[in-house]
Amino acid sequence: MPPEPDLHSNLIEYSVSELSFSLKRTVEDAYGHVRLRGEISGFRGQHASGHAYFTLKDEKACIDAVCWRSTFGKLKFKPEEGLEVIATGKVTTYPGRSKYQIVIEQLEPAGLGALMALLEERKRKLAEEGLFDEAHKKPLPFLPRVIGVVTSPTGAVIRDILHRLEDRFPSHVLLWPCRVQGDTCAQEVSAAIEAFNAMDGAGLMPRPDLIIVARGGGSLEDLWGFNEEAVVRAAFASNIPLISAVGHETDWTLIDLVADYRAPTPTGAAERAVPVRADLLLQVSGFGVRMGGVLRSALGGHRNRFLAASRGIPKPSAILALPRQHFDSVSGRLGRGTHSHVQRARSLFANQAMRLPKLSQLITAPRHRFDATARMLAPALAANAQKHRGRFDRAAQLRPHLLAGRALQARERLTRLDRQAARGLRAEIALKRRRLEEQSKLLVSLGPQNVLARGFALVRDEAGQVVRKAAGVRPGTALDLQFADGHLGATAGQPVLDPTEPGKPAPKRPAPSKQSQTKQRPPKSASEKPLARAEKPPAKQGKLL
Incomplete structure (x- = not known):
């Protein structure tokens, strides 16, 4: 109103x-x-x-x-x-x-001039605080196991980084998605850097060994988020080495100045982060070849020095030749020297014995002194024995419990030693028994019965001697063939080969007569009786050809 x-x-x-x-x-x-x-x-x-x-x-x-x-x-x-x-x-x-x-x-x-003036003023302020000093920059790891990347998850930057890492040296990559342009860019980038540094690696997410902050190219206004003071201070406070790959090669931001390494492009950051795996393999192979050559050269040098040193060392026989010769010479003179020394000692002893007085004269005076001393010593010994006997009786009356304790200890020790001796005796008996069993098994395995069981035969002549050669058997000799299951009688014929001329056919032998067949030889000892039960009838006896 x-x-x-x-x-x-x-x-x-x-x-x-x-x-x-x-x-x-x-x-x-x-x-x-x-x-x-x-x-x-x-x-x-x-x-x-x-x-x-x-x-x-x-x-x-x-x-x-x-x-x-x-x-x-x-x-x-x-x-x-x-x-x-x-x-x-x-x-x-x-x-x-x-x-x-x-x-x-x-x-x-x-306008752009105002932005540049603000950028220069902020750069000067941070430089005065020492944030851009080279002394604060950390060395990059040679081969990081885990690489943390701070960038947009939908841009071409992350694909370029992953593709380059796959070509050079495949690594584990952790992506922290954030905006790389706009009002919240600086806040999200600084929070990502701080979050990577806050990881301890104890959980499912490993802690990165290297951080890459990447973005594609753009105008000064588009890249302004990486000039913010919060991003620069987060990069400076990072304990993990950091690579800045913001913009193209001509683009510079404040995070490039504080980062441990500035890459011209995101692809260049991936190339700097890891080496080429093929080059590493080639380098390692080259090192192996060089090391093998050095080892072979060193071994050859040591071998040559050893051979040269061994040639300068005389042989053991040459070292011992002179001492051996000296020993032989001394040992040859030793017998003669000993004999002559004994003769000289015997002569000297005889001369000294002739100059000594008679033995009876030397013994008389000491005998009188000994008798006088013995007469004085007998009462003293009796008194001393009586004294010690009294002390012993008194000690026995005063300390019977000590004697009983010692006796008990001695009895326990005797019992313990007896048990130990019994255990030792049983162990020794068991050891001897095992050895006897082993020797018995060895005797059985090496005995003639096992050899006969494998198809061999033991040949004896009429005298019971073992026949080892065919040349020593005359035709018509009665032989005894012992097998594993019994004995067979046989008659020796002509040898197949002439023993005097090996390889020459033996002359034809006459056909054996019926009288050449011999009866089975009975067992010669009691040890052969069990084998006699396996013998065959005489009608089945054969001839030894």
């Missing part, structure tokens, strides 16, 4: 609040959303409430700016002192201070 006009004036009367809110509605209706270009001034970070307050200015004017907490977290570029930006938002007033201001909804740098 509009205010009532004053009757004494043509002007409308407003209260302060009415005028302030009227101006607020007018400004908001007139301008609405605007894009405002200016330089940030007076920015001191977020307020305790999360909102941000600063001023946008140019050469001639300034305007207050406010960014609410809900909007500040979504900004792609955070406000920084002295940065020229383009702010998009609503123009409004603040009635409590009678000020007009812009409520920022979107903020972006004012």
